[in-house]
Amino acid sequence: MTPKSDQVLSLLQARLDKAAILAGDAIDPRYSDDLAGERGARPELVLRPRGTDEVAEILKVCNDARLPLVVQGGRTGLSGGARVLAGEAVLSLERMTTLREVEPTAGTIVADAGVPLQLVQEKADTAGLVFGVDIGARGTATIGGNIATNAGGIRVLRYGSFRAQVLGLEAVLADGSVLSSLKGLAKDNSGYDLGQLFIGSEGTLGVVTRACLRLHPRPVTQSAAFCSLPSLGAAFGLLTFLRARLGNLLSGFEVILAPLMGDMVAALGFTAPVALSTPVYVLADIQGMSPGTDEEAFIETLSQAIEDGLVEDVVVSQSDREFHALWTLRDDVNRFLFAEDAMLSLDVSLPLPEMGAFLDMARAAQRQVDPAARDYVFGHLGDGNLHYVVRTDRPDQVAGAVFDCVAKSGGSISAEHGIGLDKKAYLHLTRAPAELAAMRRLKAALDPNNILNPGRIFDMPPALPNV
Amino acid sequence: MTPKSDQVLSLLQARLDKAAILAGDAIDPRYSDDLAGERGARPELVLRPRGTDEVAEILKVCNDARLPLVVQGGRTGLSGGARVLAGEAVLSLERMTTLREVEPTAGTIVADAGVPLQLVQEKADTAGLVFGVDIGARGTATIGGNIATNAGGIRVLRYGSFRAQVLGLEAVLADGSVLSSLKGLAKDNSGYDLGQLFIGSEGTLGVVTRACLRLHPRPVTQSAAFCSLPSLGAAFGLLTFLRARLGNLLSGFEVILAPLMGDMVAALGFTAPVALSTPVYVLADIQGMSPGTDEEAFIETLSQAIEDGLVEDVVVSQSDREFHALWTLRDDVNRFLFAEDAMLSLDVSLPLPEMGAFLDMARAAQRQVDPAARDYVFGHLGDGNLHYVVRTDRPDQVAGAVFDCVAKSGGSISAEHGIGLDKKAYLHLTRAPAELAAMRRLKAALDPNNILNPGRIFDMPPALPNV
Structure with a gap:
């Protein structure tokens, strides 16, 4: 441990409960990295606050000591954002797991950063509502990490990305100041919407501690169609056509290109729902409120698409079981690829x-x-x-x-x-120097000592010597 | 004119076309204020760039000269944000009116800041699509002003506020650096989403010059219901019930409380669609894709709401003419109030x-x-x-x-x-000192000389003397 870490350890031991600080051998290797695959360093310390006030306390102490922190949620990231660099302590939000009840009139719920996504989905369901984001890592990925990375997934077409689900949030800046906006207002234009800053900024500007999330009416109908298509152009044609005909009933539009489809079917050894002779496959689904009518509209539109030559072959689910079976096929893509x-x-x-x-x-x-x-x-x-x-x-x-x-x-x-860390070297390809300079100005304004997830997304110029 | 303005005038005269600069008697009084009502000062200059590069040129010169600017779009604001303070020049985006064609596959459109909202709505319509924001000032209010104030209006329930319509934007910082993100990507998590900073920040952090906007499938059915209700609680009950039954078919849910309803009907002298004996009136509407089915579902749900005691009396539109007539009644509220x-x-x-x-x-x-x-x-x-x-x-x-x-x-x-200027004194009531401090840090980071809409939203501490 470095002298910095020692200093932080002794200051925090006096203020936090025992389980809040792991040091030395008590640190499980799982804290070193995320799903991106590369091995991380051993953290100096692992700090596990129970609430926003403890996060503020920790940040204040670390900021004063200039001890860099890497913030961790469920560690399911794929860009190395949660991987530990030498000299860093881990700030893990895994003990912040309070999930309030659904507010039924507004259709909102307040969740701590450490709550796994799936628990929000399940709680919404018990209130007859649905949460708008779904990703494969739902059981482990946390709300805080989802917000920090502006998680997307399979329902963005219908509900937007994670940003669109956030009605307010609470975050702690590097100096320990707490910005709290959990009113749950659908409309608020009284000064800057500070919460927006933290969505998608990968923990570099502040630590998200809680969020007020928007829920949606739960659909009562669902139907999926697995289609083979003659070209990518046809897939765009189908997308435009389904949107124009079905509007917001269209809920997902996933694509699998050859040779992935054929290689996956061969490797996993199942029977494909359509003939594998085309270059493009689409899984489209609808979710709506009108039983019978919705499914009829879907089938009618798909039939028209076949007539128009946009689709070669199609299988449409006739039950919830078949609906999930078609989605399983989409999920099999990851099962195939992860095994390779x-x-x-x-x-x-x-x-x-x-x-x-x-x-x-x-x-x-x-x-x-x-x-x-x-x-x-x-x-x-x-x-x-x-x-x-x-x-x-x-x-x-x-x-x-x-x-x-x-x-x-x-x-x-x-x-x-x-x-994260892993794509940083490529960022300049698509973001202009003026954009990168503006990001650095924001980072310097909110985290002048560069203690929060340093080196993630971009590097800061070397700091002045710590006098 | 102050010496600062003189300096700016001579520098810019050499670089911009003649119509780009108004000075002295050429300045029409309309540039002094917005719809908030209070009279503004006479601007030092009115600067009217034709494009982003000219905005950048102007800001650079004004920033160097420390000449404060107030940014103007359609001047329809109601909080005095565009009202001129003594010593300020006006930056008017009224000549930046390029509106590109709709991109049909992605369903997007790129508009200059000075384009009136209504033109975007009309252009979307010609492509069989719809723009998600509608406000009363649609004919005059501009896209830039809409973004700067995160405009809301009558369709937020369905499509979200203006923020949800922005897929990318271009803005110029006080020092003239241009941040351009007009790719029109629905998903992009490569570094900070800088555009979010400018939405709703009322021109204090940068000048929005262009935006890539999301369009939606155009509904083919619409129906409105005007209801009288026994209580506000019943209105919330109706809202929850309509949402649960109709999902996203529900498109608007407007309320008028007594005594407004009765006083308006008496003053304007028309016949109310329902008996005026209750404390709460609601205009709810649906917009969907399934002719017949949508309207039936709406009427069935409303009938159930009457049976459940949520609604006392209701009139449902049976044609587009009746749909618009019911909405006219809602618009009459402003007609009544503005005349008082x-x-x-x-x-x-x-x-x-x-x-x-x-x-x-x-x-x-x-x-x-x-x-x-x-x-x-x-x-x-x-x-x-x-x-x-x-x-x-x-x-x-x-x-x-x-x-x-x-x-x-x-x-x-x-x-x-x-x-704007007019509600600044009250902001501390609902935004905490830590939030206001964070806003000031952002402002100082992006506009260190405080030249952009100074004093709007909040005041900055006095600047150091200009050496």
Whole structure:
């Protein structure tokens, strides 16, 4: 332990309960990293506050001592944002798990940062409501981490990303000042909406401690369709057509491209719901309030899409069981990919009109740096978000080549996974110097000693010597 | 003109076209103020750039000269944010009116800051889409001003406020640096979402020059119901019930309280659609995609609400003409109120569970400072947003008394009109010192010389002498 950590330890031991501080051998290795895969350093300390006031206390002490902190929620991030760097202490929000009851008139709920997403979903359900964000890591990922990374997932098309679910939040700045806005007001234009600052800023500007979240009416109908399509252009045509006909009834629009579909079916050994002879597959679903009518409208629209040549073949779920079976097939993509070796996983978004040209360009570029590379592409087409996975033994070169194509196409190098440590080197490709300079000005204004998640997203210029 | 203005004038005359600079007698009095009513000062200069690069040029020169600017869009604000203070120049975006074509696949459109809201609505309509924000000032209010104030209006319940419509924006900081993010990506988590900073910050952090806006599928059905209700509690019960049954089909939920309803009908001399014997009136409407089914579901749900005692009487529109007639009645509220004298107009929002107690408390408080006061309350109940208008000859005392009640109820003193100059004195009632301090830190970081809309929302500490 460094002298800094010793100083912080002795100050905090006097103020916090025993379980709030882990040091030395008491630190489980799980605190060192997140799901991004790379091994992190051993943390100097692990600090586990029970509430906002304790977070404030911890930050004040660490800020005075200039001890850098990495903030951890469920550690399910895929960009190394929660991975520990040498000399850092961990601030884990895992003991902040209070979840209040649903406020039924406004349709809101207040959750501590450490509450797993799935508990919010379940609590909403018991009140006859639904929470608008769903991601694969729902059981472990926490509300605080979701907010820090502006989590997306499979329902962005219908409900927007995590930002759209946040009606207010509470955050602690590096100096320990608490910004609390948990009124749960749908409309509030009285000064800056400070909460917006913390959404998607990956814990670099402040520590989110609680949030007031918006819930939605729970749909009573759902139906999914698995389609094979002749081209990506047809997929966009289908998306536009379904939107125009079904409006907000359309709830998800996921794409799986060849060769991923065929390789997955072969590897996992199941029977595909449609013939595997086309380059594009789409899982579209609806969720609505009018039993019978909704499903009829969906089938009628899909039939028209077949007639118009947008869809070659389609299977539509006829029961909740079939609905979930089709979604399981979509989830199998991750099951297949996680089991494979040497997979580079990128998460990009593109302006929809550019996506087709991007895919051609990226494939050519990746083959130039690795002729043996094989790309597996799937994602949330309705949001322009592709998970672009490449089997390659030259991951750095391929990532660079693909990100270059993203930049040329006017896209983003991270749609929903964030930048963390692992994509920092590429950020300049899609964010202009003026934007990066503005980010640094904000960081310096709110965390002048650079103690909160330092080096995540971007690096700050070296600090002046600590006099 | 001050020496500062002279300096700016001569520098800019060399760089901008003739129509870009108005000085002296060429300055029309309309540039002095906005709709808030109070007379502003004569601007030192009026600067009218044609594009983002000219905005950057102007800001750089003004920043170097420390000439304060007030930014103007359509000047329809109701909080004095665009009113000129002595010594300020006007930066008017009225010549920045480029509106690109709709991008049909993504459903987006890029608009210059000076484009009136209504033109965006109309352009969306020609593409078979709809823009999600609608406000009374649509013909004059501009996209830039809408963004700067995070405009709300009558469709927030369905589409969210203006923030939810912004997929990207371009803004210029006080030093002339341009932050441009017009990619139109639904999902982008690559570094801070800088655009969020400028939404609702009333031009104090930067000048919004362009935005990429999200459009929505255009509904094909619409139906409105005008209801009389026995109590405010019944109105909340109706809201919860309609939401649970109709989901996102429910598009608007507006309330008019007695005595406003009766006084308006008497003053304007029309026949009310329902008997005027209850304390609460609601205009609810639906917009959907399933002709026949939608309207049936609406009527069935309303019938159930009558049976349950939530609604006393209801009229449902049977045609587009009747739909618009019911909405005209809602618009008549403004026609009535604007024609009256001595009206104090407040715009507050409350947590829904607190609204009933707030109304009782506020009425008592206002009568204490002005026994003759008569309150007219209406608004967007679904968003917790009430326009609280009081006929009084003691506006300052009544405003103070009502805002105190807002604070005690955990509400906001400005739901959608912003703070500007006119509500600044009350902001401390509902925003904590730590929040105000954080706002000032952001302001100092992005506009260190305090040249952009100085004194709007909050005051900065006096600057160091300009050496």
